Amino acid sequence: MKTIHYEKKGEIAYLYINKPEKRNAIDSIMSDLFLEYLETFKTDSEARVLILTGKGDKAFCSGRDLKEAKENPEAFKKKPLRGRLFNAMIETYKPVICAINGVAVGAGCEIALASDIRLATVDCKLGMPEAKRGMGATFGATILPKLISPSFAAKMLYTGKLVTAEEALKIGLVDELLEDQQQLLERATELALEICECAPLSVQRIKEMIWKTMDVPLFQALQLDIGPNVYESEDRIEGAQAFLEKRKPVWKGK
The missing domain is CATH 3.90.226.10 (2-enoyl-CoA Hydratase; Chain A, domain 1)
Structure with missing residues (x-):
């Protein structure tokens, strides 16, 4: 090994x-x-x-x-x-x-x-x-x-x-x-x-936000758009649909 x-x-x-x-x-x-x-x-x-x-x-x-x-x-x-x-x-x-x-x-x-x-x-x-x-x-x-x-x-x-x-x-x-x-x-x-179990794009965006805003003042950080755009992703639609249908989401990472 x-x-x-x-x-x-x-x-x-x-x-x-x-x-x-x-x-x-x-x-x-x-x-x-x-x-x-x-x-x-x-x-x-x-x-x-x-x-x-x-x-x-x-x-x-x-x-x-x-x-x-x-x-x-x-x-x-x-x-x-x-x-x-x-x-x-x-x-x-x-x-x-x-x-x-x-x-x-x-x-x-x-x-x-x-x-x-x-x-x-x-x-x-x-x-x-x-x-x-x-x-x-x-x-x-x-x-x-x-x-x-x-x-x-x-x-x-x-x-x-x-x-x-x-x-x-x-x-x-x-x-x-x-x-x-x-x-x-x-x-x-x-x-x-x-x-x-969470959406991969969401997790990626969150990690980027955590590290890239660590030294950025709060109000400036809130104006930043860091990481993948999850709000227009297929996974966002799937996440909402799965919640309404009371089932586990099937993530595509896109």
């Missing part, structure tokens, strides 16, 4: 970070594979939701492989994760559920932040220790204060300390806690199936 494993079950795609012997630390080859599979998901009209998780029971992702940074600094410099991986996740415009099965630090935490929904096991820990490593946490420092209290985000980033699962739930960094990895994936799949 590759260090990044991708599979699809019906309308749900699963992407596994698969290097448990190194706590799923990501090197440049893995980041290329990750991007390749994100593109596969993005362009697959039958894939509706992506679930991200890690293999093993120790870590979701322990960040960038610092051993590669020492042994192959050119690869490390030429393929930074910021601006590539995180942007690609956001710009899929399909929902991404992050199932955090253990420690998520550095780039691993940032992968979680670039996801739309974050579920975690009760033993997980999250954080960005970049300040302790002389690094910048560029994506994390940009997005974290928008998702949680700016002062708590600053404390996390300035100290590099990790937060426990309970703390992460309390501050809104994760949405739900599950007892173990099996329950985690079951809940992630359950949520994905709920999303798949």
Whole structure:
């Protein structure tokens, strides 16, 4: 099995970070594979939701492989994760559920932040220790204060300390806690199936609206027309008709 494993079950795609012997630390080859599979998901009209998780029971992702940074600094410099991986996740415009099965630090935490929904096991820990490593946490420092209290985000980033699962739930960094990895994936799949019951164009438009208006003033954001025009779509007609006929809609994605 590759260090990044991708599979699809019906309308749900699963992407596994698969290097448990190194706590799923990501090197440049893995980041290329990750991007390749994100593109596969993005362009697959039958894939509706992506679930991200890690293999093993120790870590979701322990960040960038610092051993590669020492042994192959050119690869490390030429393929930074910021601006590539995180942007690609956001710009899929399909929902991404992050199932955090253990420690998520550095780039691993940032992968979680670039996801739309974050579920975690009760033993997980999250954080960005970049300040302790002389690094910048560029994506994390940009997005974290928008998702949680700016002062708590600053404390996390300035100290590099990790937060426990309970703390992460309390501050809104994760949405739900599950007892173990099996329950985690079951809940992630359950949520994905709920999303798949909704109109794909509507979900796409909503995701685009969420991310593209994050820093836009309210009244300016309300004037924007972002994403596909669902109001003139066949699915809007089907959705109303199905409601009146008390049946499940048959979505066409157009």
